[in-house]
Amino acid sequence: MNDRPRILITEKIADAGVDVLRAVGDVDVELKWSADELAERIAPYDALVVRSATRVTAALIVAAPRLKVVGRAGTGVDNVDVPAATKRGIIVVNAAGSNAVSAAEHAIALMLAQARNIPQAHAALVDGRWERSKFGGIEVTGKTLGVIGFGNIGRLVAERAMGLGMRVVAYDPFVADARYREMGVEQADSLDDLYPECDFITLHVASTPETRGFINADALGKMRDGVRIINDARGDLIVEADLVAAIGSGKVAGAAIDVFPEEPATESPYFGVEGIIVTPHLGASTGEAQERAGAACAEQVAAALTGGVVTSAVNIPVVSAETMATVGPFLPLAGHLGRLAAGMAGRITDSIEVICEGEIAKHDTRLLVTAVLAGALTGHTVESVNMVNAADRARERGIEWSDSATTVARDYTSRLKVRIGDVSVAGTTVGSTARPRLVEVLGQSIEMELAEHVGILRYADKPGKIGTVGTVIAGQGINIASMAVGRSLEGEATMGVTVDTPVPPETQAAIADGADAEVWFVELDV
Template sequence: MGTTDTLARADLRVLVCEKIADAGVAHLSGLFSVDLGLDWSKEELADRIADYDAIVVRSATKVTADLIARADRLKVVGRAGTGVDNVDVPAATRRGIVVCNAAGSNALSAAEHAIALMLSQARNIPQAHSSLVQGRWERSKFGGIEVTGKTLGVVGFGRIGQMVAERAKGLGMNVIAYDPLVAEGRYRELGVDKAETPADLYAVSDFITLHLASTPETRNFVSTEAFAAMKKGARLINAARGDVVDTDALVAALESGHLGGAGIDVFPTEPTTESPLFGLPGVVVTPHLGASTEEAQDRAGVVVAEQVAAALTGGVVTSAVNIPALGPEALAVLGPFLPLARQLGQLVTVLAGGVAPLEISYEGDLATLDTRILTSAVLAGVLHGRIDEAVNVVNAASLAAERGIEWSEITIPRARDYTNRLSLRAGDVSLSGTTVGTTSRPRLVSAFGQDIDIELAPHIGLFRYLDIPGQIGRVGTILGLANVNIASMAVSRSRAEGGAVMAVTVDSPVPEETVREIANVDGFAQVWFAALDVE
């Protein structure tokens, strides 16, 4: 929660554009001058926005770059919900405007809805209700199964997944979960078995519930191959994001009888009023109701009101989604390293194959400053695209701690070879980076303890291999035949051990079969390709 231990500021004006909880409006009204613009047109909002220091919206109001440009006094945009898709965050950030949301306000409602879908699906409750109100008494047709003693597989073990697991344990279910970014200790605390791979989870689960974020990596995560790995008769629950499931593959698995049923709350395109899932036996569907409870909506209104108040009164804004302000001196040193920190966090997670205790080292001038924002950027990279919540430098540390991720920080006042250097170590994976040039371009300068020099790019590959003639040519040939263009390459050799590290940046994603082909080249020990969030 934000803190607002300051006197009321009637000179500050807040505009509430959409209906939020009365308690939220009351909280703001006790501190500031509040206007309700619930029925304002887009044109009226544009004409009057310059009069306000803060604006509170839900999903209907679009806070565009044009609107922000007109908002001369605006200091904060509050979104009474968990997303900020209707806010131009980069435009707000450029103007120094804090954008905050009501992160986590709907987690409990979403978890309960997943459980409700599972129970409704197991007992055919919607179908039985529809039949009975249509005048048919069909007891034998709608027999179901018990969930007690069954195994629930949770794919995505963040806040919502953990809430679902706790409630399933209360129903007497066995629970197994897959999430490479949750530490072993968290599984043990909750009495949940850890699956090393999704296939391991699919093989033993009677019910599978999804709690994944929608990212390029998770789209169609549950595919034909995934359904084939599931137990015959398993049932799928999806109250996360519609595009994490291949709908055609799901329909095929249901129609073939391989799946016993499904409970679906989300769809690839919404609103959806037609789907091949509608009417299939054993399928329960709802129109994205996961967050649609009175409590969640009230909670979102109160939380965002507290966050807006904190932003206006100098308090701590715990759910800001853009980078908080830095002092000019610290910004000059730390600011250029924020993209590098996030990208190294993403890369070390790919190379380490999941989460491991993380050691973060700061060398040079970095070591003399408060580097917590860089640590948060590293953790945001570690979590990026892998959890069911939006992650940024403000909330990354708390989300990582929630998942049991451990990290430590080391400061070294004198940097080796570079004025400033940021290094990460996770298990036997180590990476170092710095920034160069007037535009502070992020560069990888060490990998696995060997010096290397390459600019980080959206698509990057790293290989460990035996240093024998022809290896570079083999990689180039394989990528060329796959129509993947190499943008840059760097190689580092260890003469003592005969091993080498190669880094390549490419212009496009590398197909999985191409990755496997490189990994099968004689002498190649490890091959990784990563997609980095390079802004």
């Protein structure tokens, strides 16, 4: 009887990756199966290896009773229903970091292509026009490059730019100060500080509610005249119409775009605009990146099938049933508290402190610490952040963390507290479904269930403040779902509020002005 695992590959990966898998199991490579055929035939397989085209849905997972591991030969796992896989105990692995060098080099290539008008000159010449004077360019040596997003790819871009003799200024509020100093890169305190300094600006941030469309008319207006933009990160970071208008007015000299809000993109406001170079999402499209992705994914799948060490799983690692019974219900809360604290702090340049109190402190709390790190970094890195890689992502950014545990939890069976800089938040869970509940903010006791859209205000405890907040929010057509207030003997109050829809920045500013308050609104994945 053959007890070797059966492995199905549905999209082309590097031959080296296929060889790795053949060493541990029987491999079938089926590149032409439709979604229906895959669902009909997947039942006998122990492992499935895909790239981006195959959709691993909850229904497909149900149709695969033997499946133990899904491998994604790339970084993103948007095409895999990770929660459904986790529920079934299926490990999902990817090839984290496999395309970083290629993406960084493509950003540099786009910058140089802009500086020397290479695509335009090529198109003119093959069209029979010799126009040397029209396509004179600029040198990059001695120019300033602004790097927005100083994660793995951003740092690789900075290294290469400095090798070209450029001055590099970077902004990323979730990278430790020491990382900038180590590389000799200047650290901008804010985007507003970075914009006017730069001849070129390259984007390397994730797409989040805070970053979508952040390169807009207002931001472009703060930039140096003649700036050139590079984007091979996410297509929705830039308001397309605003960039086109800025190029038309001469404010922006050019742009190089590799990513689009909707892909594949066969129509775009960018197409045909003089001064804009476009490529069809080629950032990771190198033989080396694809080779690394296929081989790295295959090694992880092989490790999962043979009981080896899996280092790039994107779902929750296995812990004892006893620990998970107590700690598991607090994992979502830990992520929410990490995200809330990071959102309020605005940046993490030093350390994160996690304090476990009560019953949860009697168990292995490393998962809780990891969940806090994942929550704090989510949305602030180009690379995906999850329970498995959060610690590595924090280390890459020079962020340290500490944790402590005490079996005493004042007023609660268990309580979890997170501190980032001057910001501290604490919470617990309530009910049979372990609903996440906020119980302390900025040292003030407050009782409020967490929700998707959370606002925190700190102000002098005087009459009329609650009414002002309610009036401003309601005046924008935003419904308040809940509100809670904590008060101190020193005359300071802290308010927590949840609303049904996001609160735009101008409304937040109106609240701050009307109530004379510090205001933070944070989006949580509740």
